[in-house]
Amino acid sequence: MTATRSIPAFVLGAMASLALALPAKAQDKAFTLHAPAALVESGLLGYILPRFTLKTQTRITLTGPDAPADARFGESGIIAFEGLDRVWRFDAGEDPDAQRFADWLRSDVGRNTVDSYEIDGATVFTSEVEVQKVVVEVSYDGDALRGEEVSLSHCGRCHVVSDKNRMNSIGSTPSFAVLRTLRDWEDRFQAFYVLNPHPAFTQIADVTEPFDATRPSPIHAVEMTLGDLENIMAFVQGIAPADLGRPIQSMQD
Numbered sequence: 001m002t003a004t005r006s007i008p009a010f011v012l013g014a015m016a017s018l019a020l021a022l023p024a025k026a027q028d029k030a031f032t033l034h035a036p037a038a039l040v041e042s043g044l045l046g047y048i049l050p051r052f053t054l055k056t057q058t059r060i061t062l063t064g065p066d067a068p069a070d071a072r073f074g075e076s077g078i079i080a081f082e083g084l085d086r087v088w089r090f091d092a093g094e095d096p097d098a099q100r101f102a103d104w105l106r107s108d109v110g111r112n113t114v115d116s117y118e119i120d121g122a123t124v125f126t127s128e129v130e131v132q133k134v135v136v137e138v139s140y141d142g143d144a145l146r147g148e149e150v151s152l153s154h155c156g157r158c159h160v161v162s163d164k165n166r167m168n169s170i171g172s173t174p175s176f177a178v179l180r181t182l183r184d185w186e187d188r189f190q191a192f193y194v195l196n197p198h199p200a201f202t203q204i205a206d207v208t209e210p211f212d213a214t215r216p217s218p219i220h221a222v223e224m225t226l227g228d229l230e231n232i233m234a235f236v237q238g239i240a241p242a243d244l245g246r247p248i249q250s251m252q253d
């Protein structure tokens with residue numbers, strides 16, 4: 001896949017539609033991988049790569065530091081694991097086989113494999129990367145303080161929003177700190193007003209349709225603006241995700 005970098009955009013476009021039509025062909029079951037020397041020398045890759053290859057029949061070729069590679073371990077991409085005093089990220093790039101490897105790395109099987117690697121009887125790497133370090137780099141322009149106030153007044157009767165309403169919310173409703181651990185927390189918060197149970201009682205000015213007159217909100221309605229939501233995003237962004245040991249991957253809905 002690396003060789004396609006110099007191909008003109010219109011050809012790539014045509015290839016992309018071809019790839020869509022023939023998804024199986026897009027995967028050549030091989031990708032090239034660059035990893036920093038410290039990681040290669042640790043022996044971890046020699047331990048995990050063959051296991052992934054065996055399971056998926058995907059050939060992974062390690063490249064030298066200066067050679068182009070489809071995927072790489074380093075500073076960017078998903079959080080893969082922690083060890084040797086740092087967090088290792090994996091950037092799968094565009095290659096579907098490398099993306100599959102990324103999924104595997106964060107799957108239970110992949111994580112167990114990483115966690116079970118030992119040098120002289122001691123584990124060296126852990127897939128339980130502290131969630132605090134996973135803080136996404138995006139930032140919202142809203143006012144986080146205002147966001148906390150809005151959250152407390154509009155969401156706080158159901159959700160634990162912060163320490164300020166820990167005692168008087170509905171226990172079965174996920175706290176904001178728990179929701180904040182979800183990989184896609186931003187999508188969920190940005191769209192909360194279309195996600196159940198909120199549509200029945202939530203109105204966002206200029207966005208949602210007015211309540212159906214025959215089916216008024218069954219409970220005290222949440223009425224807010226997109227500006228309020230922006231402030232909530234800024235506030236939630238700054239919440240330390242709940243420490244659940246490992247981030248939850250999905251929630252029942």
Ligand code: HEC
Nearest residue numbers: 154155158173174179188189192195196197222232252253
């Ligand atoms: C009347 C109670 C109530 C209020 C008020 C409320 N929520 Fe919720 N919210 C819930 C419940 C219950 C769930 C869990 C739904 C589930 O598990 O499917 C939830 C889930 C969520 C989720 C996760 C949704 C998903 O499907 O992933 C987000 C995000 C959320 N709420 C944000 C908010 C925000 C922001 C506010 C305030 C502006 C708010 N909620 C107000 C009851 C409420």
